[in-house]
Every structure is written in structure tokens, then in C-alpha cells.
Amino acid sequence: MPHEKNIPVLPPRLRxxxxxxxxxxxxxxxxxxxxxxxxxxxxxxxxxxxxDKIFKKEGYLAGSDAERADAVNRLFDDKKIKxxxxxxGGFGSLRILxxxxxxxIRKQPKIFAGFSDITAILSVxxxxxxxxxxxxxxxTTLIGGTQKTKQAMFSAFxxxxxxxxxxxxxxxxxxxxxxxxxxxxxxxxLCHLLGTPFEPVLKGHIxxxxxxxxxxxxxxxxxxxxxxxxxxxxLAGLILGSFDDCGSMNEIFEIVNDIFKEYPIxxxxxxxVGHGKNNVTFPIGLEATLDAGxxxxxxxxxxxxxxx
Numbered sequence: 066m067p068h069e070k071n072i073p074v075l076p077p078r079l080r081x082x083x084x085x086x087x088x089x090x091x092x093x094x095x096x097x098x099x100x101x102x103x104x105x106x107x108x109x110x111x112x113x114x115x116x117d118k119i120f121k122k123e124g125y126l127a128g129s130d131a132e133r134a135d136a137v138n139r140l141f142d143d144k145k146i147k148x149x150x151x152x153x154g155g156f157g158s159l160r161i162l163x164x165x166x167x168x169x170i171r172k173q174p175k176i177f178a179g180f181s182d183i184t185a186i187l188s189v190x191x192x193x194x195x196x197x198x199x200x201x202x203x204x205t206t207l208i209g210g211t212q213k214t215k216q217a218m219f220s221a222f223x224x225x226x227x228x229x230x231x232x233x234x235x236x237x238x239x240x241x242x243x244x245x246x247x248x249x250x251x252x253x254x255l256c257h258l259l260g261t262p263f264e265p266v267l268k269g270h271i272x273x274x275x276x277x278x279x280x281x282x283x284x285x286x287x288x289x290x291x292x293x294x295x296x297x298x299x300l301a302g303l304i305l306g307s308f309d310d311c312g313s314m315n316e317i318f319e320i321v322n323d324i325f326k327e328y329p330i331x332x333x334x335x336x337x338v339g340h341g342k343n344n345v346t347f348p349i350g351l352e353a354t355l356d357a358g359x360x361x362x363x364x365x366x367x368x369x370x371x372x373x
Contacts, residue, residue, distance in 0.1 A: 073246065073350045074195045076176045078369035079148055079222040081110040086146035087204055088136050089119045089127035091182045092155025094205045096120075099152060102204035106150070109219050114146060126157045133157065134164030137186070141170045148222065152204045154181030159254070162186070162263050167193050176222055176369070179203050180344065181277070184250030189263045191248070191350040197368050200250050200273070200338060201346030213337075214344050221346040221368055228364045230345055232335045235360030238305075238318060241331030244354045245301035247347060247362075249273035251339075256287040259294050268299035271355050271362075273347070275306030275339030281316045284308070288324045297328055302355045304362065305334040307341030331357035 079085075085106055103113050116136060121128035128136075140149045162185060171194050178199035179187065187198040201218050202210050221228060248270040249255065255274075258264050276284065291297060303325060308317055318334060325332065333355060337343035348368035355362050 072195075073197045074174045075197050075368065075370045076174045077147060077372040078225055078367075079111065079176065082112060083147040084112040084114050084145055085148045085150055086114045086140040086143065087116070087119060087152055088140055088149055089152040090133045090137055090161055090186060091127065091151070091157040092125055092153055093122045093127045094153040098205040098208055102207040105207045105215065106204070109215075116140075119152060125155070126160075127152070130157075130160045130164060134161040137161070138166045138169055141173050141175065144173070146175065148176035149178070150204055151179030151183045154179060154183050154203060156182055158182045158185040159257055162189050162261075165189070170194055178218070178346065180339065181251050182254055184254040185258060185263070187250055187349050188248070188255065188258065188265050192263065192266060195350070197348045197350040199346055199368070200349055202344050206344065211343050217345040221348065223369075225367050225369065225371060227366050228347065228368065230336070230347060230362045231360055232337050234335045236318070236334040237357050237360065238322060238332035238334055239330070240358035241302070242354065242356050243271065243302040243331050244352065245269050245271050246350055247271050247273060247353050248349055249304075250275065250349070252276040252284065252287055253279060256290055259290065259296070265296070267296050269301055271302040271304065271353060272300055273304040273306060273336065273338060275308065276311060277307075277309045277340035279308075279311050281312040281320060284311060284317055285320045285324070288320065292324055297325065300328060300330055302330050302357070303332045304336045304355065305332070306336045306338035309340045331355055333357040333360060333362075335360070336362070
């Protein structure tokens, strides 16, 4: 059953020496990028646990649906694992949602991080468990990530400070001030959740969207589908992340302005999340204030709790 969202469930804060478990709920991954990404996590001061079955391949999937779901369930159930980071996105997260053991998962809240196709799991852990989850780099993208990307991930997991995110080149499509819990991630993946038991609930939320390799007419079609489905009714605000290889950003801005013309909400573009140069980690499910005119997203409290 979906979680009744009142107070978000914050995961324990990561400390030096804590163990991060790695999971591959979607596609197989490049081994060199994987091991170099593991090295980055170790340089941050964490231990890393890599399950043996993570290297399995079944076509474009990193093992069977049952195996990939079981890997997620096991890492949540393992008390030694303090956080979970996905090896890669790609394809396949949607296939395992009905196999996740939410009863087991709810008992041990912990940091769960990834992006792109992993958006499906981030969204569902929020809607079904009330967990604050983390939209940020996967293991294989860490090695190509900028220092800003790595520092943002470390801060989100470990600092204990409320996050303030200000893009270097923000673009105000519609100014204004708004507050609400943050939701979103990959547009294509969110669109594919519509009509399922795992459909995201976006009313009252600040929605963040990003994508890669989708031509503008597909962006238009997906936003139109979400609009017709009622996803944007009562939306608090909208933030656009990177839209790499999606054609002209001006064209995307025109599409967004048209789709959202009857919704009186602040809209900020140029947010540094997704498949672009920077992929700044942000918490899903946590209250924040968006000042679109000042290009600032300010979270109201830290995304983790200190556990003694």
C-alpha cells in the first residue's frame, strides 16, 4: 500500500567508515567505470560492499527480475549496509517494482541513490515507504563526474546541513516563490509509471524533470500525457534539469511554457541535475522552497538524521 505522506522518513547520516552497498537494479555496466567509481567512494572515506551476483547479465538486464529485486531487498535488510548506491541506470528498474519487499524495506530506512532509469525506484520508495531518497550519480558516472558533483553527493549523505542548490546558469521561465516537498527525476521514467500502482503523486510538490536523447516532440508528448493524466493539477513549482541530446533548449522552453501556461507556478530551468556536466544530488520527498527569480532551491532541513 502507498505510504501516507505526512512526515518524511529520513535515513541515517553516513559517517566515515560506514559501508555502502552497491546494487544493479537495471542494466549491466562497464567494469572499468564501475571499479573506478568504487575507488571514488573509498576516497570519500567509505567502505564498499559489492555482491557477487551484481555482475550477472541477461541481455540488456543485470540478471533476472527476481535476482535484481532480491538484491535490493537484501541490501535493505542487511544491518551492516548503511547506504545503497546503484551501479548504473539504463533499463529495467520498472520491471522489479512489484517484486520489492516494502515490509522489509520499511524496517530499515537508509540512503538509496541513483538517477535516470533509477527514478522509478526513487519515486516508489518515496510513495510507498515515505522515504527521502537521493537523485544523484550512479557508481559508473562518479568517475566522469565533476568535483562539484562528487562534493554535492558527499554533502547530501554526510554533512548534516540543509542543502541550498543554486545552478551556475539558471534560467527563470516564470518567477515566483513556492514551497513543497521535492519530487521527480527522469521524465521518460516518470511517464512510464502512469497508469500503474506506482504512479507518482505530485500534487503540492516541486517537480524536477530531466532527460537525455529524447527529441523535443517526444518531450512534448510525454508532458502532454502527464498533463492529460492530471499529474500537474496542484503542482507547487517546476524545475528543469539537463536535457542532453534533446535538441534546442529554447524549443524545450517553448514547449514547457505552452504545456504549463494555465498553471500559475514558478518555473526554473538550467538546474544542474541529470545527464549533463554536473549532476548535483538532491533529496526526493523533502520540503524545500523554490525562488525561481533568484535561481535557488533551499531545503528546509538536512536530508539525513544523526544516529548515535
